[in-house]
Amino acid sequence: MAVKSVTKPLAGEETALAEIWHEAWHFAHGQVVDPALVRNRTRQNFEERINQSWGRLLVARLDGEPVGMASTKPGQLYQCFVGLKGRGTGIAADLIHEAESVLASEGCEEAFLNCADGNERAMAFYRKMGWDACDKVVDLIQAGGNSFTVPCTVFRKKLILKN
Numbered sequence: 001m002a003v004k005s006v007t008k009p010l011a012g013e014e015t016a017l018a019e020i021w022h023e024a025w026h027f028a029h030g031q032v033v034d035p036a037l038v039r040n041r042t043r044q045n046f047e048e049r050i051n052q053s054w055g056r057l058l059v060a061r062l063d064g065e066p067v068g069m070a071s072t073k074p075g076q077l078y079q080c081f082v083g084l085k086g087r088g089t090g091i092a093a094d095l096i097h098e099a100e101s102v103l104a105s106e107g108c109e110e111a112f113l114n115c116a117d118g119n120e121r122a123m124a125f126y127r128k129m130g131w132d133a134c135d136k137v138v139d140l141i142q143a144g145g146n147s148f149t150v151p152c153t154v155f156r157k158k159l160i161l162k163n
Contacts (some may be wrong), residue, residue: 002062004091006098009059009069016066017059018046024068024081032118032151040144050136053079058102060086060095067091070099076115080090104159111159114139114152123153131155 022043030038050057053071060068060082067086071079078101082092082120103111113120114137123133135154138145 001026001036002089003064004015004089005031005061006058006091006093007061009054010137012052013059013066014047014050017057017069018043018050020066020070020080021050021079022046024083027084028081028119028122029116034114034148037141037143037148037150038144040146040148042144046145047140049074058095058098062086062089062091062092068095070095072099072102075103075108075111077103077111084133092125093129095110100157100159104161107161108159109161110156112154114154117153118150123155126155131157 013140022041025041025046026033026038037154041082056072056078058070059066060070061096062085065085067089068082068091069079070077070081077096082095086092102109113131115126117136127133132155133153135156137152139150139152141150
């Protein structure tokens with residue numbers, strides 16, 4: 001059985017994490033967002049985004065190897081993706097729990113996340129993890145020097161603050 005863990009990223013993992021995020025994002029969004037946005041979500045775009053998120057990044061690992069990532073912003077589970085090697089292992093739940101712990105440790109009592117409409121697999125997973133769909137928004141996304149809109153469902157979850 002593989003050893004699962006969630007840690008901070010290690011120096012030199014930027015490219016591997018960008019590749020995981022690129023593959024997982026295209027798997028999840030390739031059929032549900034504007035095709036022009038899909039074309040603009042290149043590996044280079046994800047490498048830039050990894051570097052921008054570095055200080056708030058969590059990495060899911062199987063036997064020490066990165067297989068997924070999540071990032072937070074204050075009060076928000078901002079990104080959460082698991083690559084092909086990590087799917088079906090339960091590591092996504094570990095990743096979500098760790099991101100929730102980070103948010104709670106920052107004093108967040110209720111976190112939110114936005115999930116692209118049409119990404120039914122992710123929506124079902126968030127519901128299973130105790131997140132409630134509560135609203136609709138339109139995210140404005142920048143990629144490749146262009147702006148795109150993505151209709152999203154907002155999920156919320158009350159967090160348990162740790163003393």
